[in-house]
Amino acid sequence: MGAGLPDGPLVAFYGDDFTGSAATMEALTFAGLPSALFFAAPTAEQLARFPGLRGIGIAGIARSQTPAWMQTHLPPIYEALRETAAPILHYKICSTFDSAPHVGSIGAAIDIGQAIFANSWVPLVTAAPAIHRYQAFGNLFATVAGRGFRLDRHPTMSRHPVTPMHEADLGLHLGKQTKRSIDVVDFVAMKTGQADAVMAARRAAGAEILSLDIVDQETLAEAGRLVWENREACQFAVGSQGLEYALIAYFQKRSWIPAQAQAPMAAGVSQIVGVSGSCSPVTAEQLSWADANGFRTLPLDATLAVDERAWDAEIARAVAQALGVLSEGASPILYTARGPDDPSAHTLRPAVEAAGVAMDLVNDRIGNGLGRILDRTLGEAGLHRGIIAGGDTSSHAALAMGVYALTAVAATVPGAALNKAYSDDAAHRDLELALKGGQMGTPDYFGLIRAGGRDSSSTL
Structure with missing residues (x-):
């Protein structure tokens, strides 16, 4: 396994809430990439208890915190991610983009990360078909009971008590949280073999954050390819567990990891x-x-x-x-x-x-x-x-x-x-x-x- 992949951790991530962090660790593990999720930056002694990790996660609470809190707490976490030497360093967000300028600001997290990593571009990968999240022309959709909703019309997210979504266009939503230029590589470009050209044009025009559409398995793997093949040293990326799903899909397409095996089960219990x-x-x-x-x-x-x-x-x-x-x-x-x-x-x-x-x-x-x-x-x-x-x-x-x-x-x-x-x-x-x-x-x-x-x- 992994003939085309470097040794050691492939992804190190910080999740802005615990459930999403656990979901990211799970996605990697069940794809055959052993991973562990820590509740704080792990010590060397703790890491030694988990040999052979391909994914290292730190679960956090940034989604419910202010930009001022992020300015204090995120820099040492980002440095801990860098110390893993993983090629992809991921600020993990909710797949429904829970955020606002005053709380859980994804824009603030990007600005702080870029001050440390200084990449020429930041991939933004939010959609994940496995959990019924889809992005088309930069707009995010989610399903409820089999019915798809644009996020600003979603029965929960449109009236979320803390971070209600009033805009499904993630570029417009994120634009209220950062002054960095945001653009999209859309699914049409991905499906017609034009993704590289569109990506180059967007970056040449000054886009620093590129939001990648995902509507199906084909565009999922293509998004993974765009991130992996265009990564820089210590590539800072932002997104839901869709980023890991995308990388996994691309790695599987290249036969660098096997097709996902049947996920394990545990023994049943009578009471929980x-x-x-x-x-x-x-x-x-x-x-x-x-x-x-x-x-x-x-x-x-x-x-x-x-x-x-x-x-x-x-x-x-x-x-x-x-x-x-x-x-x-x-x-x-x-x-x-x-x-x-x-x-x-x-x-x-x-x-x-x-x-x-x-x-x-x-x-x-x-x-x-x-x-x-x-x-x-x-x-x-x-x-x-x-x-x-x-x-x-x-x-x-x-x-x-x-x-x-x-x-x-x-x-x-x-x-x-x-x-x-x-x-x-x-x-x-x-x-x-x-x-x-x-x-x-x-x-x-x-x-x-x-x-x-x-x-x-x-x-x-």
Whole structure:
């Protein structure tokens, strides 16, 4: 394997949230490129525990942070990526381009990266057909229940509580976050053999960021080719896990790695525990499926997080309730909202404003609390498999559990695998975690994690 590929890590990435970071690590691993995801820049001792890595990831929380936070925290992370000597250094974003000038700014992340890497161009690869994301003429589309939506008309992203998408043209959206010139290599050029000429013309005209269309497997592999063949030393790239999917497709096309083998499964278990901070309709549907299939869904009052003592009491109540459900033979899933139309999804902000506290502090407190609920419930029940749903939630919740790394062990649906967790705490020796973005997964997702994954030959 890899006759046409250099030795050592091929991709080193920083993910701006934990679920997307885990999805990127998963994509590489299941393509036969062993990868690990660390929750901070790994030490030499930690890296030594994972020999032969082809992908090295660092999961982060930049998606929920300000540009000022990025100015402080991203430079040392970018330097850690450079130290891996991987040819592709990837700032990983959400496949729905979650960002705004004031929070999760992709433009700020690019500006900071370019000040360090100074590449003559920055590839932007956002679409990923495997997870139903498509880009045409620079506009991003995503499907819900089999129906495609332009992102500014997407039922979730158009009214996202933090970073609503009002523009599907990624160049226009990103243009509000950076002054760097942005252009597109469109899918027509890719399909007619004109991609190289169009790319050269765009760069000659001054474009520094080039957004690459992807609408199918052919353009996916072509996007991978454009990035790989035009890479510079320490090539800084931006995109979703679509970047890794594109590179994998190109490597497979060149027979540098074999065609993707059947993804692995893990042993099933009788009970699991889950927590959810997602208000996505996809997660809401999964909660409804869970109620009908041996799970018990339990609401949490997130407004109590405006007061630390009240939130601690809510956490204690939730753990006791979850343990009671486990004693009855069911699997508890504790959630803060059941879809965007749940009244609880609209009560948090007024409660925060009335209390006069910062929204980011409350959001951090909620995520941390969900991690504490999951950790305590698993520990007291003697269980070892859990789920965290929600991109921003996963970041804070996983950190609260004292985990320092993940490796993918079982496939469910693309972007939401079951992972082995690594911790210096002996109590977490057998811990398995699934990190699921709000919009990821089929209705039976919680059941798939309980069962240990899905046979990749089955129909999704």
